[in-house]
Amino acid sequence: MAATKTFSTSYRQRNLLSRLGLHTFLMILAVLVGFPIYWSFIVSVTPNEQVFRWPLQLFPDAPTLEHYREVLTRQDLQLPRWFLNSVVVSTIITVLSLFVSSITAYAFSRLEFPGRDFLFVSILFALMVPGEVTLIPVFLLVRNLNWLDTYHALIWPAMASVFGVFLLRQFFLSIPKEMEEAAVIDGAGRFRIYWQIILPLSRSALVALTIFTFLGAWNDLFWPLIVLNRLEMRTLPVGLTVLNGTYTQERALIMAGAVIASAPVLLFYAIFQRRIIEGVMLTGMGGR
């Protein structure tokens, strides 16, 4: 009896100790990971004369919105327009590519046509080719179509997303065929089955794909950097690199720009965190 008691006490103590250690580790890590984001925000509301002054004020006593006013109104920056470009382009890419991927995935998972499996396998092969190979040819193509400095240059090449097709096809295949039979008896056509049965049953995969397609489009730097040149056509990430390169000494201004570029995604993440985190685990998308 006594032996059992000492065993359980020491076990509980050890358990408590390891829990404490675990929390200390995770707490310190959480501060390290979260701090740069918090700090960028603090700098963006710090008056210019205090930005380079130590020690750092973690809670500025005289916060200012001056930098936001400046970064939003400077004629050589056009930040409101960049914001609009990012919103428009990311939204269009997301909506269109979700439609294209899902209807293609539906055909590959449910419809019969000659050469279907051959087509699908050749598409899968494309997943192996690194996207860098196509950069220059697609750039020349876009240039010949006179799409440089237009939304077209960003939107249409994004429609060839093999991963979306692959992901949704796997998901559609897991939906039992019986779900559609009633609709077939009612005389529903293929498009109606896709639209009214398959899509609603695939909500979790579609939501995940929507979120990560949007984030990918919103955050992309390399392709917009290549195909957008005119000041007013830039997206936020491209604009931010220009801001960073031009106003090297005005850190608060740059941070205000960075906050504006990331506030929407961080807010979105804060609201839909559960769905987003589940989406990553479901699809393996949503990172590098």
Place this chain on the structure above:
Amino acid sequence: MLGNYLFVLPFMVFFLTFTVFPVLYAIYMSFHDWAILAKEHPFVGLQNYAFLLRDDFWWLTLRNTLYFAFLTAFLNTVFALIVAIAVHQPIRFRDFYRFIFYAPVVLSVAVMGVVAAWMFNTQFGIVNYYLTWLGLPAVKWLANPNIVIPTLSLATVWWGFGFPMLIYIAGLQGIPGHLYEAARIDGASGLRLTWSITIPLMMPSIFFVAVTQLIAHFKVFGQPYIMTGGGPGRASFTVIMYLYQTAWRFFRMGYGTTIAIGLALVILFFTLVQFRIFGRRSTIEY
């Protein structure tokens, strides 16, 4: 039945236009001297490839890229696993921790770059501020050619480890609890359980993360482009930066494609390794 083609038609048009045709065209271009504004693009055979093999700058950027990719992939693979195991324990606030750790992943590389560039600034950066506050010497994080790549790597781990962490957590959730019970009755400690049960069962996830991370970080561009411009000197110039410079600063499209194909072959090699290892990944059972 032919009507069924209509469903795949839009995708096939985009796929052929923006993937298949460009891949073939890239190969074609790499055999030509393709200055963008020139009227003619003379055929040069294998000259671009021969030049690539003798191009010191290509080898330098490839070395930088491999160094960065291997270091970052290694750090992310190990560190994300440690954090995932810690967060997976039945403790309070685990959802909160998960939320914080994944948060930087949703940021654009542009945002991450400007924030990290200032954090690691030698004179005004907050990292050096706290180092000197602790009585340690200041470090030239981005200005010393010997540590610029580890610095970029460190910043990238901060930005990205939340993603492999979630992949690991998904894997951990798949390990049946009864496997731990027998060992626990035998009196095995938590660390022992992790080492003898969790890690071996997580091997498929660990390999998967390692290879996908490696492939992803071969394509590094944004971090050095924003934080160092490839410097100091050329110490952090990566392959994609060289490609960018060749094609969009010097407008040598033919040689640019050759660089892209060179990198693609390196990546393809690791992709094939991945396919070999994970061809039947879904059949693994406990």
